[in-house]
Amino acid sequence: MTRFTGAVSLLAVAAALCALPAAAETADKRIALSNNYAGNSWRQAMLRSWDKVTKPAVEAGIVAAADPFTTAENQVTEQAAQIQNLVLQGYNAIVLNAASPDALNGAVKEACDAGVIVVSFDGIVTEPCAWRIAVDFKQMGKDEVTYLAGKLPEGGNLLEIRGLAGVFVDDEISKGIHEGVAENAKFKIVGSVHGDWDQAKAQAAVAGILPSLPDDIVGVVTQGGDGYGAAQAFAAAGRKTPTIIMGNRQDELAWWKEQKDANGYETMSVSIAPGVSTLAFWVAQQILDGKEVPKDLVVPFLRIDQDNLEKNLETTEKGGVANVEYTLEDAQKVIEAAAK
Amino acid sequence: MRWLLSRPWLWAYVAAIAVWGATLAFTGGRGGAEVMTAAFTFATFYVIVGLGQMFVVTLGPGNVDLSIPATITLAGAIATKVMDTQNSMILAGLLVAIACGVAVGCFNYALIILLRIPPIIATLSSSFLVQSTAIAYGRGIRIKPPSLLADFTTAQIHGVPVLAVSIIVLSALMAVVLNRTVYGRFVTAIGQNLRAARLAGVPVGGIRFATYVMCAAFAGLCGYLLSGFSGGASLSMGEEYLLTSIALVVIGGSSVAGGFSNVPGLWGAALFLFLVVTMLNTYGAGAGLRYMATGLIIIAVIVAASGKRAVR
Numbered sequence: 346m347t348r349f350t351g352a353v354s355l356l357a358v359a360a361a362l363c364a365l366p367a368a369a370e371t372a373d374k375r376i377a378l379s380n381n382y383a384g385n386s387w388r389q390a391m392l393r394s395w396d397k398v399t400k401p402a403v404e405a406g407i408v409a410a411a412d413p414f415t416t417a418e419n420q421v422t423e424q425a426a427q428i429q430n431l432v433l434q435g436y437n438a439i440v441l442n443a444a445s446p447d448a449l450n451g452a453v454k455e456a457c458d459a460g461v462i463v464v465s466f467d468g469i470v471t472e473p474c475a476w477r478i479a480v481d482f483k484q485m486g487k488d489e490v491t492y493l494a495g496k497l498p499e500g501g502n503l504l505e506i507r508g509l510a511g512v513f514v515d516d517e518i519s520k521g522i523h524e525g526v527a528e529n530a531k532f533k534i535v536g537s538v539h540g541d542w543d544q545a546k547a548q549a550a551v552a553g554i555l556p557s558l559p560d561d562i563v564g565v566v567t568q569g570g571d572g573y574g575a576a577q578a579f580a581a582a583g584r585k586t587p588t589i590i591m592g593n594r595q596d597e598l599a600w601w602k603e604q605k606d607a608n609g610y611e612t613m614s615v616s617i618a619p620g621v622s623t624l625a626f627w628v629a630q631q632i633l634d635g636k637e638v639p640k641d642l643v644v645p646f647l648r649i650d651q652d653n654l655e656k657n658l659e660t661t662e663k664g665g666v667a668n669v670e671y672t673l674e675d676a677q678k679v680i681e682a683a684a685k
Numbered sequence: 686m687r688w689l690l691s692r693p694w695l696w697a698y699v700a701a702i703a704v705w706g707a708t709l710a711f712t713g714g715r716g717g718a719e720v721m722t723a724a725f726t727f728a729t730f731y732v733i734v735g736l737g738q739m740f741v742v743t744l745g746p747g748n749v750d751l752s753i754p755a756t757i758t759l760a761g762a763i764a765t766k767v768m769d770t771q772n773s774m775i776l777a778g779l780l781v782a783i784a785c786g787v788a789v790g791c792f793n794y795a796l797i798i799l800l801r802i803p804p805i806i807a808t809l810s811s812s813f814l815v816q817s818t819a820i821a822y823g824r825g826i827r828i829k830p831p832s833l834l835a836d837f838t839t840a841q842i843h844g845v846p847v848l849a850v851s852i853i854v855l856s857a858l859m860a861v862v863l864n865r866t867v868y869g870r871f872v873t874a875i876g877q878n879l880r881a882a883r884l885a886g887v888p889v890g891g892i893r894f895a896t897y898v899m900c901a902a903f904a905g906l907c908g909y910l911l912s913g914f915s916g917g918a919s920l921s922m923g924e925e926y927l928l929t930s931i932a933l934v935v936i937g938g939s940s941v942a943g944g945f946s947n948v949p950g951l952w953g954a955a956l957f958l959f960l961v962v963t964m965l966n967t968y969g970a971g972a973g974l975r976y977m978a979t980g981l982i983i984i985a986v987i988v989a990a991s992g993k994r995a996v997r
Contacts, residue, residue: 556716
C-alpha cells in the first residue's frame with residue numbers, strides 16, 4: 346500500500362513537472378529582434394505584430410525580454426555592428442531579418458560562437474549555425490499560375506510584374522511563375538516589368554509597357570504591393586481589367602472588394618503575413634527551451650480567396666497588410682512539419 | 686540651327702526621341718502615341734521636383750537637397766488626411782502640402798545656416814526626421830484622394846495629360862524666373878562665384894534661404910499631386926525621386942557645379958528617363974542588362990551635352 350501510494354505520488358510529481366509551462370526554462374532568457382528596415386507598411390506591421398505578441402509573453406514571464414532594434418539605413422555594415430552590440434549586451438537569442446543573405450554571415454558566426462542563438466526569417470542568412478525560417482517563394486509564384494489555370498481554362502497572354510531586381514525573393518517568385526507557365530502551355534508571358542513591390546513604381550512601369558502589348562491580356566502575375574498600381578495603369582489606358590493576382594495589401598484588397606461588388610470581379614491574393622516575426626520569436630523561445638529544432642523551417646502562406654475577402658479586409662487596417670500573429674502552438678506545428 | 690545646336694538641353698531631347706524611336710522599331714510602330722502619353726504623365730512628377738532641385742544645384746558646389754523624397758511622403762500623407770476624400774477640402778489640402786514643404790525647407794536652411802552643417806548632410810539628416818515623422822503620422826496610411834483631385838491628376842484630352850500641360854506652363858514660368866528676374870540672376874551669380882556675388886551686393890543668405898524653401902515647396906506639391914494620381918499616399922512614394930531629381934538636372938544639361946542651368950532640359954531628361962525604362966521593358970531585357978544599358982546611355986548623353994559646352 347505504501348509502495349503503491351509512493352508510486353502514485355511519484356507519478357503525480359512527474360505529471361506536475363511535465364505540466365509546468367515550457368516557459369519556466371526560458372524565464373530568464375532575453376531575445377532581441379534585429380531588423381534591417383522599417384520604411385514600408387509590411388515592415389511596420391511586422392514590428393507591430395512583434396510588440397503585440399512579445400509584450401504579453403514578457404509579462405507572463407515566458408521570456409525576460411524581447412526588444413526590437415531596427416537599423417536606420419538598411420545597410421549590412423550597420424546591421425553587423427548591431428548584431429555585435431546585441432551579443433555584447435548579453436542577449437541569449439537574436440531573431441534576425443537580415444539585410445543580406447551572406448554578407449552578415451561573419452557577424453552571425455561570431456554570435457553563434459558566443460553561444461547566442463540566431464534565428465533568421467524573411468531576410469534569411471546562409472550561415473549554417475543560424476536557423477532559417479524561409480518562405481517557399483517559388484511555390485508562391487507557381488500557385489499564382491495554378492490559380493489562373495483553373496480560372497481561365499482557355500489560357501491567354503500574361504503580364505508579369507517582378508519585384509526589386511537582384512533580390513533573392515524576386516528571382517524565386519519569378520522562377521516559380523515561369524515554371525508554372527511552362528507546365529500550363531496555354532499561358533504565355535508577353536511582357537515583364539519591375540515594379541519593386543511598390544504600387545507607384547508598378548503603375549509607371551505597367552503604363553509604359555502596356556501600349557506595346559497585345560490587347561488581350563487575361564492575367565497579371567505579381568509579387569505583392571504592385572496589384573493596385575497595375576489596376577490603375579490598366580484603367581488609365583482604357584483597357585479591360587484582367588485577372589490581377591493581389592498581394593494582401595489593404596489597398597489591393599479594398600480595390601478588389603470594390604470591383605467584386607460592382608461587377609463580380611474574381612481573383613486571389615497571396616503573401617507572407619508580417620506576423621511571421623512572431624513565428625520566429627516562438628521558434629527562438631523553443632530553441633532556448635532546449636527543443637530539437639531543424640535548421641530549416643518553412644513559413645505558411647496567407648492566402649485570401651473570393652469567399653474570405655470581406656473577413657480579411659475587415660481585420661486589415663488602412664494602409665496595412667493582411668496579417669496573422671502566430672502562437673506557440675503554430676510554431677510547434679511548423680517545427681514538427683520540418684522535422685518529418 | 687546654330688542656336689539650336691548650342692543649346693545644352695538639346696541632347697536630352699535627342700536621346701528621348703531616339704529611345705522612343707527604338708521602342709517603336711521593336712513594336713512595329715504600334716502604341717507610339719500611348720507611350721508618349723504615359724511618358725508625359727510620369728515625367729510631370731519628375732519635373733516638379735526637378736525644378737526645385739535645379740535651382741538648389743544652381744547655387745553652386747555642395748548645394749543639393751536630399752530631403753525631397755521624405756518631403757513628398759510627408760506632404761502626401763498629411764494632405765490626404767486633411768482632405769479626407771472631401772472635394773471641398775482640395776484647396777486646403779494643397780495649401781497644407783505646400784506649407785508642409787515650406788516648413789521642411791525652413792528647417793533645412795536653419796540647419797545649414799545656424800548649425801553650419803554642409804547642405805548635403807543637413808538635408809540628409811532632416812530627411813530622416815521628416816521620413817520618421819511621416820511614418821509616425823501616417824503609419825502607412827492610404828486614404829483615397831478626393832474624387833475631383835484624382836480626376837484632375839489623371840485627366841486627358843485627346844491623349845494629352847492635363848496635368849502635364851499645367852506643369853509645362855509652370856516650367857515656362859520658372860524659366861522666366863531663372864533667366865529674367867533679379868532673383869534668378871542672383872541664384873546664377875551665387876553659383877558662378879559666391880565671393881564675387883557677395884561683393885557685388887547680392888543678398889546671398891536670403892536668396893539661398895528662398896531657394897531651399899522653394900525646392901521643398903515643390904516637393905510638397907509633388908507629394909500632393911502624386912497622392913491624387915496614384916490613389917493615396919504611401920510611405921515609399923517618394924523613394925525614386927531622390928536620384929531622379931538630380932539626374933534630371935545633370936542630363937538636362939545644367940551644370941552640377943552650379944551657376945549654369947536651364948529649364949527645358951528637365952523635360953527632355955524626364956521623358957528620356959521614363960522612355961529608357963519602357964524601351965528596355967519592351968525589349969524584355971534582363972534586369973542586369975537593363976541597369977547597365979541605362980547607365981551607359983546616361984553617360985553617353987552627359988558626355989554629349991558637356992562636350993558641346995567645352996566647345997563653346
